[in-house]
Amino acid sequence: MTDRHCAAPDRLHSLPCYRQPLPRESATRHIVVMQSAAACSPIVGTLEQPLVLNGENADFARRLHQVLVNATVGSHLYIMGDEAFIWRIHGEARSAGLENAEIDITRTLAGSRRVYCVHCGLTQTAGPESLLSCIGCDVGLEVREHFSQRLGAYLGVCSNPDQPCSGVRP
Structure with missing residues (x-):
């Protein structure tokens, strides 16, 4: 494996x-x-x-x-x-x-990965970027370098605790 x-x-x-x-x-x-x-x-x-x-x-x-x-x-x-x-x-x-x-x-391919939102429990497909907005709760997520084999996903945590529901805006 x-x-x-x-x-x-x-x-x-x-x-x-x-x-x-x-x-x-x-x-x-x-x-x-x-x-x-x-x-x-x-x-x-x-x-x-x-x-x-x-x-x-x-x-x-x-x-x-x-x-x-x-x-x-x-x-x-x-x-x-x-x-x-x-x-x-x-x-x-x-x-x-x-x-x-x-x-x-x-x-064997570069591409998408899965990210688990610790705030709403949704696992979503994302690209390699380190910041994204959760499609389930709109929390701006920072993708951590922690991977769960059980979930098959990286851990996404709130990127700005002062504004947790603001999402990530380009």
Whole structure:
């Protein structure tokens, strides 16, 4: 999944640190879930008969759900895309019963990430900017360098406690 040993001493331990996935020789079924064809990692070509699901396909959500709930012991899931995509799919996989050891996540695309507002509890998709307005409560949020794997999101806290409901204006 993420490499816990790659963190620099000044880096928060909660921040995800991504690495290229390794083929799991012991896996009896390789399931590859990618956000788009552009998110594909070279590892896919080394896997024996992988089941590949592309997020751009019209029936992606239905097929993903079906594959995850029917995954058996010995299956290994490889998720590739931007942070918002991989952590959403990771959450779905965990809810379906897969263990962290059965999942590799690789950020292969720059793009959106998820931010959790501590004020209203909404998790929203956002870009890389460090300031944004919560779409749920309009509080101006500062995105902290704290990541919750359980939520699959960065922590967003009020950027101006003197005016908590003012939002962030460009």
